[in-house]
Amino acid sequence: MSRKIVIGSRESKLAVIQTEMVKKYIETNCPQMQVEVLTMKTTGDVILDRTLDQVGGKGLFVKELDKALMDRRSDLSVHSLKDMPMKVPEELPLVAFSRREDPRDVLVLPQGMSELNFDKPIGCSSKRRILQLQELYPQATFATVRGNVLTRLRKLDEGNFSALILAAAGLKRLGLEERISRFLEPEEMIPAAGQGILGIQGRAGEDYRFLDTYNDADARDCALCERAFVRILDGGCSSPVAAHARIKEDQILLLGLYYDEMDGGYLKGSLSGHRDQAEALGEQLALQLKAEYGRRNSK
Numbered sequence: 001m002s003r004k005i006v007i008g009s010r011e012s013k014l015a016v017i018q019t020e021m022v023k024k025y026i027e028t029n030c031p032q033m034q035v036e037v038l039t040m041k042t043t044g045d046v047i048l049d050r051t052l053d054q055v056g057g058k059g060l061f062v063k064e065l066d067k068a069l070m071d072r073r074s075d076l077s078v079h080s081l082k083d084m085p086m087k088v089p090e091e092l093p094l095v096a097f098s099r100r101e102d103p104r105d106v107l108v109l110p111q112g113m114s115e116l117n118f119d120k121p122i123g124c125s126s127k128r129r130i131l132q133l134q135e136l137y138p139q140a141t142f143a144t145v146r147g148n149v150l151t152r153l154r155k156l157d158e159g160n161f162s163a164l165i166l167a168a169a170g171l172k173r174l175g176l177e178e179r180i181s182r183f184l185e186p187e188e189m190i191p192a193a194g195q196g197i198l199g200i201q202g203r204a205g206e207d208y209r210f211l212d213t214y215n216d217a218d219a220r221d222c223a224l225c226e227r228a229f230v231r232i233l234d235g236g237c238s239s240p241v242a243a244h245a246r247i248k249e250d251q252i253l254l255l256g257l258y259y260d261e262m263d264g265g266y267l268k269g270s271l272s273g274h275r276d277q278a279e280a281l282g283e284q285l286a287l288q289l290k291a292e293y294g295r296r297n298s299k
């Protein structure tokens, strides 16, 4: 029986590449399916003159795609998991997680440069990245840069910034890996929860068994663990809360960054446990770091 599937996607080049990866998978593995892509501009793509927290956060990138799913104009949405709110609507569950692409953040220099020029700011709007970079490069200054990855790279090459911090995953998928000057290890720069993973969202009650073999068990457990950590601390979209998990055999190791809204301080820590308990582990490390931060700072 043939079945038509419509995949909703943002219209940025990276979003479309990511969606095409999923389309190709379905076409290759489920030859009876016909796949179409429906692209749309999201509010987050339209408003570029303000930072995300000024206009309402991560939800801005998913609202229009959610609506298409609810209205049955699409059957799946493909998202960068790190752009998805920590709570998704019950009617629109995450039905699959891709294998994880490189989860690291990276430093990108202007074309032709081989060293950071501290006379110019690093283009970076993410509090999570700025907070951790200040430790790596205490002499650096920062300036806001928005827009999709290609827009940011253009602004970098026009000479406005000394560097950008971007996700390795996006650059690799865009075929721009050669722009990477330095990889920042998760121990130096804890990535955003879900970074490098694609989250596939569906409609409750539909049959998505054709995605069973696409779904990656390691990525899923890491995603649940990282997202549980952030959810407990309720980072909100603009918070620097960061989480990164790794699987080794049946164990999962989580690195987390707790941020204190009151005094702007933060604390990093780690915890490992059985991967069956991925979500509980995320919650546990979050509560542990919060308590530990409170103890240290009340003395």
Ligand SMILES: NCc1[nH]cc(CCC(=O)O)c1CC(=O)O
Residues within 6 Å of the ligand: 080, 081, 082, 083, 149, 165, 166, 167, 168, 169, 170, 171, 194, 195, 196, 197, 198
């Ligand atoms: N916030 C935008 C965004 N969302 C996902 C990625 C990269 C791909 C990924 O992390 O899966 C990027 C670009 C970046 O942060 O450099």
